[in-house]
Amino acid sequence: MIATVLGLLLRAVVVLAGTAFITFALLWNAPGDPAQAIAMARFDSFLTEDILDQVRQEAGLDTDFWSAFGAWLGPLLMLDLGNSAVTGRPVWPDLSTAIGYSFPLALAGLVIGLAMSLPLAILATRRPGGLLDRFAVAVASLGAAIPAYWLGLLLILLFAVHLGWLPAMGARTPAHAILPALTLGLGVAASLTRIIRSGILEARSQPFLPAIKRRGVADRAIGRDHVAPHAAIPVVTVFGLELAFLLEGVVMVEVIFGRPGLGTFLVGAIEARDFPHVQAIVVLTALLFVTVNLLIDLIYRVLDPRIGERNA
Amino acid sequence: MRSVIALAGAILFFALIGPFLAPYDPTAINIPKRLSAPSAEFLLGTDALGRDILSRLLHGARWSLGLAFLISLIGLVVGTVAGLLAALGGKLADWVVMRTTDTFLAFPDLVAAVVIAGLMGAGTWSLIFALSVTGWMRYARVARGIGLSLQSRGYVVQARLAGMSPWSVARWHFLPSLLPSLTVVWTGVFARAILGISALGFLGFGVHPPLPEWGTMLLDARIHMRSTPLQMIWPGLTVVISVLAINLAGDALRDALADKGTAR
Numbered sequence: 156m157i158a159t160v161l162g163l164l165l166r167a168v169v170v171l172a173g174t175a176f177i178t179f180a181l182l183w184n185a186p187g188d189p190a191q192a193i194a195m196a197r198f199d200s201f202l203t204e205d206i207l208d209q210v211r212q213e214a215g216l217d218t219d220f221w222s223a224f225g226a227w228l229g230p231l232l233m234l235d236l237g238n239s240a241v242t243g244r245p246v247w248p249d250l251s252t253a254i255g256y257s258f259p260l261a262l263a264g265l266v267i268g269l270a271m272s273l274p275l276a277i278l279a280t281r282r283p284g285g286l287l288d289r290f291a292v293a294v295a296s297l298g299a300a301i302p303a304y305w306l307g308l309l310l311i312l313l314f315a316v317h318l319g320w321l322p323a324m325g326a327r328t329p330a331h332a333i334l335p336a337l338t339l340g341l342g343v344a345a346s347l348t349r350i351i352r353s354g355i356l357e358a359r360s361q362p363f364l365p366a367i368k369r370r371g372v373a374d375r376a377i378g379r380d381h382v383a384p385h386a387a388i389p390v391v392t393v394f395g396l397e398l399a400f401l402l403e404g405v406v407m408v409e410v411i412f413g414r415p416g417l418g419t420f421l422v423g424a425i426e427a428r429d430f431p432h433v434q435a436i437v438v439l440t441a442l443l444f445v446t447v448n449l450l451i452d453l454i455y456r457v458l459d460p461r462i463g464e465r466n467a
Numbered sequence: 468m469r470s471v472i473a474l475a476g477a478i479l480f481f482a483l484i485g486p487f488l489a490p491y492d493p494t495a496i497n498i499p500k501r502l503s504a505p506s507a508e509f510l511l512g513t514d515a516l517g518r519d520i521l522s523r524l525l526h527g528a529r530w531s532l533g534l535a536f537l538i539s540l541i542g543l544v545v546g547t548v549a550g551l552l553a554a555l556g557g558k559l560a561d562w563v564v565m566r567t568t569d570t571f572l573a574f575p576d577l578v579a580a581v582v583i584a585g586l587m588g589a590g591t592w593s594l595i596f597a598l599s600v601t602g603w604m605r606y607a608r609v610a611r612g613i614g615l616s617l618q619s620r621g622y623v624v625q626a627r628l629a630g631m632s633p634w635s636v637a638r639w640h641f642l643p644s645l646l647p648s649l650t651v652v653w654t655g656v657f658a659r660a661i662l663g664i665s666a667l668g669f670l671g672f673g674v675h676p677p678l679p680e681w682g683t684m685l686l687d688a689r690i691h692m693r694s695t696p697l698q699m700i701w702p703g704l705t706v707v708i709s710v711l712a713i714n715l716a717g718d719a720l721r722d723a724l725a726d727k728g729t730a731r
Contacts, residue, residue: 166569173570178582185586296718300711302662304669304682305703308689312696399575406578410670421578422670425585437582441574 163452167445174441175231175434179224182430189428196241196427213240227434237431246435249420256416257409260335261401267340272347279348280355291348298345303404307338307411324413335412339404343397350393351386358385388458395447402440477712478532485528491519493526493679505697514687514698523679524705530680532709534595535660541599542656546606547649551641553607554614555633565611568604576601580663584672591674598663605652613645647724654717658710665706681706 182189190211194202197210211217218226230237236246279291314334315323322331359382367377406418417436424432486493496516505512512520553564571579580597587593614637617623623640631639667673668682681702688699 166566169566170570173566174574177570181583181586186588296711296714297707300658300707300714302666302669302703302706302710304666305685305706308685308692308699308703312692312699316693316696403575403577406581407666407669421581422585425582428586433582433586437574440578444574 159456160453163449167449170445171438171441175228175438176224178434178437179227179430180220182428182433183220183223185428189430192426192428193240196429210240213243227431231438236435239432240429241427241432246431250432250435250439253415253417253420256414257405257418260332260339260408260414260416261405263332263336264339264343264401264404265397267336268343268347271340271344272351275344276348276351276355279352280359283356288352291352295345295349295352298342299349301342301345303338303342303407304411306341307334307408310334310338311411331412331414335408335414338408338411339401342404343400346393346397346400347390350389354386354389355382357389358382361385384458388455391451391454391458395444395451398444398447478536478709481525481528482533482536483529485525488525491522493518493523494677504695512695512697514684514691518677520684520698520701523684524681524701527679527681527684527702527705530591530674530678531661531664531682531706534591534664534674535657538595538598538602538660538664539653539657541595542602543606543649543653545599546603547610547642547645549603550607550610550612551614551637553611554618554641555637561611564607568607571601572604574601576659577663577666580667581670581672584667589672589675594664594667594673597667597672598660601663602656602660605656606649609648609652610641610645613648614641617641617644647720651717651721651724654713654720658713658717661706661710661713665702 188207190207191202194206194210198206208217227237236250238245239249242249275291275294279285279288282288311323311334314321321333322328323334324331361381364377364381367381368374402417405416406421408414409416409418410422420432421436423429424436496518514520514523549564549568553561556564579601583597583600584593587596617640623636626636626640627633664673664680665682665685668680668684669686671686673683674680684702685699688695688702692699
């Protein structure tokens with residue numbers, strides 16, 4: 156067990172290092188002069204060669220690739236994300252403010268998604284092939300095909316423009332979060348419904364269930380002890396994917412609804428070529444996903460001990 | 468299987484023939500007729516520059532569907548080669564390929580595509596690159612999984628003992644068994660590529676305007692949501708219908724393969 160955990164950890168470190176390196180290489184080799192972009196974002200006006208030189212020096216662009224990478228990586232190992240190339244402020248406070256906006260939104264999306272998909276999937280699988288089941292499948296298929304940005308625009312059209320019930324743009328009041336959270340939640344609900352539904356159906360078809368039933372075990376107890384744990388495995392598996400979906404959704408939704416947060420932070424940083432900002436968000440995302448995947452791997456081995464053996 | 472062929476045909480049809488069906492030039496600006504409602508003259512109305520929306524949608528099929536097709540094929544080739552390399556190339560190759568796959572999978576692909584396309588600058592090539600880079604991993608995983616399970620099959624062992632090179636084994640014994648599963652993966656990647664292209668277009672990192680592309684059209688339409696909401700409905704609906712059709716075909720194909728597997 157300890158060897159497995161160490162192996163998984165080593166894997167996580169390799170993946171993290173790889174992501175950081177690839178992003179940095181991409182930033183470094185991207186076409187155009189990054190100093191120009193940074194200086195534009197900083198001064199927004201006429202630029203002389205002196206200013207560009209100064210920017211280059213301050214942002215550490217006047218060295219070669221490896222020393223620049225080292226200059227960024229060194230402090231990172233001490234958990235220092237560096238300073239923004241545009242504002243000169245430390246990255247972490249600004250980034251944590253952005254997370255403070257995005258995290259509740261993602262959480263609300265996940266909760267809405269679960270609250271809709273779990274009952275729907277459970278009710279749908281009572282009678283597989285029935286009317287409700289077909290409805291659930293249709294909703295799930297449709298939901299998987301609707302891009303978040305279009306759904307968001309449709310919700311704005313209905314609730315903000317036509318009905319005038321909810322505000323659409325910005326993040327001033329809690330009411331501003333309703334439409335973004337709903338946009339995210341509907342998308343999550345669609346994919347979760349599909350996964351939970353097939354998880355339950357597969358769990359129901361386990362060969363030993365009829366035997367247990369004939370022994371006189373109540374349906375409720377079978378559901379709790381034999382169907383639910385089995386159906387949980389695919390749901391845990393896709394949690395990583397769900398998280399990716401949430402993060403992508405947050406990026407799109409924030410742009411649509413003009414909310415501050417990680418998405419706006421990322422798009423702004425890319426446009427300004429703000430090295431430390433882009434790197435910080437990329438590394439943080441990779442860290443989040445590596446951690447989640449690590450946990451999933453471990454939970455997996457607890458839920459289904461066979462998995463560890465197969466991989467070994 | 469029939470549904471997939473029909474689908475591939477329909478998509479090819481629209482990507483190739485679509486532009487010829489268009490009643491107008493998709494980039495022809497006609498300011499007096501700007502933002503007009505659907506009518507006999509402009510079946511779906513016009514946009515803010517008076518360009519015919521139907522023509523733009525039909526021409527856009529070449530960008531949205533054609534590019535997605537190209538991207539999914541690039542992923543197919545790269546991913547299959549990587550997956551087979553992992554399955555056949557020994558322990559070191561397997562480790563390197565799978566850790567690379569992990570690295571790319573450790574990231575939400577749309578976010579990665581936004582970073583890549585954003586840094587490379589808007590344009591068709593960076594769009595293709597960004598979505599190809601993030602679209603090959605699923606193929607690699609499937610190809611490696613099936614490849615590994617085939618390794619110990621009798622006929623593969625026989626072929627190897629008879630002196631067949633790994634390359635020929637891959638070509639003659641692995642590829643045919645891989646194709647059905649890879650086709651299923653392909654439908655998923657294709658659908659995601661359509662969504663990715665329009666998402667990047669919507670964020671302003673996509674195909675250069677004035678080229679018609681569905682996501683960019685949506686971005687343009689967004690500002691005029693109040694006056695002409697229909698303008699925003701059409702491109703979105705087109706994306707949804709395409710993606711839905713491809714996903715359903717993929718599901719049908721997977722079910723057909725599963726039936727075949729149990730019948731054997």
